[in-house]
Every structure is written in structure tokens, then in C-alpha cells.
Amino acid sequence: MRIPLEESLPLFPKIVGSVDGLVCLDISPCYASDFAMWNPGTKQIKRLPLPLITSSRDNPIWMVFHGFGFDSFNNDYKLVRIVSFRGNDASPFLRVEVYSLREAVWKEIEERFELALLCGGQDGVVVDGSLNWAAIGLQGFADRKVVISFDMGREVFKTIPLPPVTRYGNVKVVSYMGLLAVAVYPLVFAANGNNMNRFEFWVQGDCEDGMKRWSNMVVVENFSKSLVPVGTWGDRELVFKHVGVRDRENQSSLFLFDPVDHTTKRLPVDFVDICFQGFSYVESLVSVSRRS
Structure with a gap:
């Protein structure tokens, strides 16, 4: 299927998620820093504003994780972007921002989950109003696999231990x-x-x-x-x-x-x-x- 963007893309777009006929695309060359919302049925496409959290020479981005889902509590579609920076002590430092399709804006949220390293290559999975990622626990969850779960309605995280x-x-x-x-x-x-x-x-x-x-x-x-x-x-x-x-x-x-x-x-x-x-x-x- 041809994606009806006017400009050419440097790479093939990556699908972040698909909900209710809306497909969220990552169209950036790196760091998941440019997104578009696409409805293949109506052939509508909208390029989203650029995220707030960016990479810099002094504080380069290490990894980015994301997910797209429907917030039934607020009747809104949300894109979550989790940005990982490598701290001075080699442990990751995380910042989180959320894009609201209803409000058409990004906002950074202060809510944090217990320290964990998200597993690469997996987008957030929607389950009962939450986005979920597999992660490797640190500190209190050291050497254990966990699920990091983000409640899209309350915009809070929780850590779910997994079977041994x-x-x-x-x-x-x-x-x-x-x-x-x-x-x-x-x-x-x-x-x-x-x-x-x-x-x-x-x-x-x-x-x-x-x-x-x-x-x-x-x-x-x-x-x-x-x-x-x-x-x-x-x-x-x-x-x-x-x-x-x-x-x-x-x-x-x-x-x-x-x-x-x-x-x-x-x-x-x-x-x-x-x-x-x-x-x-x-x-x-x-x-x-x-x-x-």
C-alpha cells in the first residue's frame, strides 16, 4: 500500500500500532522522532508535531520505545514515547512524553516506573486500556523479567513481575x-x-x-x-x-x-x-x- 505523504521518506516507515482503523507510523530515520497518523480506509494522513524530547551532544538519546492505543476513559487516542538516556553511572535515565490526538499536543509526564531496562524490538501492546512492554528489572527487580504497564487513562506506570x-x-x-x-x-x-x-x-x-x-x-x-x-x-x-x-x-x-x-x-x-x-x-x- 502506498502511504500518501507528500514528501519522500528516508527509510520505510515503521508501524507503532493500529487501533480502530488508525495506524500510527514512525517515519523518522532514527530515535522515533517523527510520526504520522494514517487511516488507510479513508486515505487520510496527518503528520504529527515533532516530539518535545530530543537528542543533544551533551545528552544523546540511547534508545526509544513507544506504543499507540485508545484511552477509553478520556475518549482519546494516545501515542506514548519513552526516551532512554545513558546516565553518568551507566544506568539508564528515562523521560516520557504522550501525544494526545484529541488535544493535538505533546506533553511530558513526570510519572516514572521503577527502574528497568525495556527490551528492544518490541512496541507497546494494548491490553484493557494500558500499554505494556517487556523489560529487564534493575535494582529491586535485578535480573528479573518484568512488564512495564502504562495506564492510558490515569497516565501512570506500574511494574508487573513475571513468572520465574x-x-x-x-x-x-x-x-x-x-x-x-x-x-x-x-x-x-x-x-x-x-x-x-x-x-x-x-x-x-x-x-x-x-x-x-x-x-x-x-x-x-x-x-x-x-x-x-x-x-x-x-x-x-x-x-x-x-x-x-x-x-x-x-x-x-x-x-x-x-x-x-x-x-x-x-x-x-x-x-x-x-x-x-x-x-x-x-x-x-x-x-x-x-x-x-
């Missing part, structure tokens, strides 16, 4: 049946030989005592390192991509897996590569210039 099995595996945060879930799968390379050789799928649900707890739905031993989870289809089936070399017997690079009945389906798609990411999209008439 995640220590030696990759973690992919997904939405499953409206609940927060994580897929844990083998690392391709692991330091000191520490690695898990299985796939596990955990879902966080409400218990009778009102607390949220993780439950293990799936364990697959001797799991292939060439299969990588990329999201969910219909909020029900897990989507995997095959990152190994394809052969005549494996023409498809995408697979669907149902965690309930453990059935697997291949999707006849032959253009998927290691950079493939999946997003949900539905057509809508929501305006890219949505205001109060």
Missing part, C-alpha cells in the same frame, strides 16, 4: 482474550549456556481473592529456535513466524497456534522475513484529525 521461567528465555507480551499474556521462547544465543529449550505461554487472570496471578496454559518441550511468536490473531490464536531457511516442505513462514486445543495451521504467505511484524487492523471512518 522467563529469566532464561525471550519474552513476547501479547493480548489474549482481553488479558495480559506472555509467550516465553528460546534465545537463539545465550550467554554462559543458560537457555531454555521449551515454549511456555502464561496468562494473567483475576483470582477469587481479587489478586491477579499468572497461570501456565502451554508448555512445549524441545521447541524449535526458528519459530518466533509475533502476536495474536483475533485475540485468540498465537501467530508464529519461521525465521529459518525454508525448504520445499515448509513453504509457509507463518503459523497459527490455538493455546486451548493445541491445533496448528499454516498460512500460505511466502514473503515473510525476519523483520516481519503483525498488527490488527479494521477499517473505520475515524479521523486522523480527531478533536474534542
Whole structure:
């Protein structure tokens, strides 16, 4: 699909998120510093104002994480940008800003989450009005995998500990049946030989005592390192991509897996590569210039 921007882009745009027919694009060459809101159904596109937090010679940006979702409490669509600077003591220093589509402005927020290093390559996943990122804990959560969750309505963060099995595996945060879930799968390379050789799928649900707890739905031993989870289809089936070399017997690079009945389906798609990411999209008439 052709993105109807008047100016040429230095690189292919990156999808930040897709909600209610609106697709948020990162169109910057680096540091997630330029965004556009696009509705492919109406062919509307709007370039957003530049973010407030920028890189400088004295304080260069180290990494940037982002997410896009709908704030049902304020009837607003929001883009969250988490900017990490490397501090003098080698620990990351974080600043956070939020763009409101309704107000058409960026604002920096003072709310901070407990110190953690977000895992690269993963955008925020929307679950029940919050954006969620996988992270590696520091200080009080040292050497533990956690989820950093941002409540889009109250604009506050919280840290969610993960099951201990995640220590030696990759973690992919997904939405499953409206609940927060994580897929844990083998690392391709692991330091000191520490690695898990299985796939596990955990879902966080409400218990009778009102607390949220993780439950293990799936364990697959001797799991292939060439299969990588990329999201969910219909909020029900897990989507995997095959990152190994394809052969005549494996023409498809995408697979669907149902965690309930453990059935697997291949999707006849032959253009998927290691950079493939999946997003949900539905057509809508929501305006890219949505205001109060």
C-alpha cells in the first residue's frame, strides 16, 4: 500500500500500532522522532508535531520505545514515547512524553516506573486500556523479567513481575482474550549456556481473592529456535513466524497456534522475513484529525 505523504521518506516507515482503523507510523530515520497518523480506509494522513524530547551532544538519546492505543476513559487516542538516556553511572535515565490526538499536543509526564531496562524490538501492546512492554528489572527487580504497564487513562506506570521461567528465555507480551499474556521462547544465543529449550505461554487472570496471578496454559518441550511468536490473531490464536531457511516442505513462514486445543495451521504467505511484524487492523471512518 502506498502511504500518501507528500514528501519522500528516508527509510520505510515503521508501524507503532493500529487501533480502530488508525495506524500510527514512525517515519523518522532514527530515535522515533517523527510520526504520522494514517487511516488507510479513508486515505487520510496527518503528520504529527515533532516530539518535545530530543537528542543533544551533551545528552544523546540511547534508545526509544513507544506504543499507540485508545484511552477509553478520556475518549482519546494516545501515542506514548519513552526516551532512554545513558546516565553518568551507566544506568539508564528515562523521560516520557504522550501525544494526545484529541488535544493535538505533546506533553511530558513526570510519572516514572521503577527502574528497568525495556527490551528492544518490541512496541507497546494494548491490553484493557494500558500499554505494556517487556523489560529487564534493575535494582529491586535485578535480573528479573518484568512488564512495564502504562495506564492510558490515569497516565501512570506500574511494574508487573513475571513468572520465574522467563529469566532464561525471550519474552513476547501479547493480548489474549482481553488479558495480559506472555509467550516465553528460546534465545537463539545465550550467554554462559543458560537457555531454555521449551515454549511456555502464561496468562494473567483475576483470582477469587481479587489478586491477579499468572497461570501456565502451554508448555512445549524441545521447541524449535526458528519459530518466533509475533502476536495474536483475533485475540485468540498465537501467530508464529519461521525465521529459518525454508525448504520445499515448509513453504509457509507463518503459523497459527490455538493455546486451548493445541491445533496448528499454516498460512500460505511466502514473503515473510525476519523483520516481519503483525498488527490488527479494521477499517473505520475515524479521523486522523480527531478533536474534542
